[in-house]
Amino acid sequence: MNLSARVLTPPPRPGVLQLLEGVLTHASMSGGASRLAFLRADLGRELTELDVSLSELGVKNGSLAERAAAQLLRSPGKRLRPLCVFLASRVGEPSSRAGVQKLALACELTHAATLLHDDVIDQADLRRGAPSSRAVFGNAASVLGGDFLLLRALRLVQESGYSELLPSLLDAIDAMVYAEALQLEQQRTREVDLARCEEVIAGKTAALFRWALHAGATAGGLEPGLATAIAEAGAGMGRAFQLVDDVLDLSGNPEQTGKALAGDLIEGKMSYPVALACIRDPELKSALDTARGDANACAALVPRIAESGAIEATQTEARRSASEALQALEALPGCAAKRALISIPTLIVERVK
């Protein structure tokens, strides 16, 4: 793809870079100017290229599966997972920039594929502040759209020049499917079990973050010890990300999150903070069971959950995972990419959407 024309006119800075710049500018770290230049020049180009690929993928005049995919892909996401791929690869020396670009795209498409299937599972009408694909095109098209994106992701890894990463991506997707099934089962049994919640978090979110960093590190040619450390950091970031997600469901601003408040309660999801609140306040569970499906009744129970201290405790858990991720990243050799990477756990726990 010819990028030169696009580089002449400065590309719009992807939102995640603005956030990263914010974290880096406020942190009193040395070398701020060169770091920002690195972010704007190199990463800016890669993320812009990613957005071009994403917008080209789900074409509006394609098959129903592609149009269902396009409905999701055209809503701007945070692109945190591909950013992790790019940054991890830059800690080393990737043999193929084009290959890394494919890995990053594969990561975002895998994420998007699971969102399309999740929306069918949850019967969700809103996604990223816009009507969900299944709300516009129906459940059937959304299932096929997810299949379409999953296949595209696998093919990209296969063609990236780093096809040795395919088995680990299959593992990650397997873990995601297993976690979704577990969560669905928890919704049915209403079992209060924090260990189960951890299993769901590990599969649903941590697995793909782990793969993102592992894939980037592998493409960057990092030695196995460092690649493992960086993958562990990915798992920690993913856990923190999901815990914050669960917190935002209970305390976020719907205008910022793009999702209805207390959606998890309405759907009967046993998220980590909800399970913790039920353990601390044993009579809460039957109140939640009764309120399920009723948005107002669920919203009315949020203060009670907050009073149990479960939301705060979950935020603390998220910070703990983020700081473990930071520690794992300390093992990396100093470079601009490392400095950007270590700002991501902070970005994750401070995010409001």
Place this chain on the structure above:
Amino acid sequence: MNLSARVLTPPPRPGVLQLLEGVLTHASMSGGASRLAFLRADLGRELTELDVSLSELGVKNGSLAERAAAQLLRSPGKRLRPLCVFLASRVGEPSSRAGVQKLALACELTHAATLLHDDVIDQADLRRGAPSSRAVFGNAASVLGGDFLLLRALRLVQESGYSELLPSLLDAIDAMVYAEALQLEQQRTREVDLARCEEVIAGKTAALFRWALHAGATAGGLEPGLATAIAEAGAGMGRAFQLVDDVLDLSGNPEQTGKALAGDLIEGKMSYPVALACIRDPELKSALDTARGDANACAALVPRIAESGAIEATQTEARRSASEALQALEALPGCAAKRALISIPTLIVERVK
């Protein structure tokens, strides 16, 4: 896996072998006895092993995704696709029997994965004469069950020792997703277009049959020219298979097919014979549009479709594809596997379920 114990007691003969034996016994071909011995000894073992793997896969006490998969896998299917993998590999000399077994299993699992997603798309309550997975476990579990099986299939190919076949399997699944999306769109637009019907048939069914024979031939080490010929035969068999499926929907015995009569009409599917009937009897379409969703009204229109000659013409088209497949198979060197293979197109067009 230790097979010796199982081989001591003769395994139950898989149904498809009984059918194959029937075709081979009735055909006045030479060497009948040795052919039957080959079928019973070698293929019988491979198909039994396949059934063992299938029954082990979707375990009843596994995750909800696995249980949803088990609900489908425990209903005996025809296993025609894995049979094609086995036979095509036996035309040559496969370097790894265990690898071929994995390819055959991958083929059946891919097929099963699409059935699980199709049942959600079609809101089907019956599959293989038993309650569909989505009817038992719900749409969400069926979506995840399909994802689970798809991943397992891809991983099997990756681990088979023939991982060079992964891109072509991804192509085949892509074609299947595209065809499902096209069919869904046709159901919405009610467009009468035989070329579209051919596209649906090519993606929905022919692509995986083609892959089955291509994969077997590749594993068997057949030279590229022969592997292409055998893949073409697969596409012909697949087209014939789908056309017969469409015919059985309109003229089959529900007790044999395990599906309701005229299910395609009820769902508003523009199958090949239905589109052909609408072309020959232009007023039929509005009658079908009105009857859609009403089982009795749809059944009442079947004789009118038959009167147009569309069912017979579709059967003729199926025979044409089957005979093209036979011609393509003629290029293969003479052997027991070839003789069994050339009976499959006949088996496909004569099947009643």
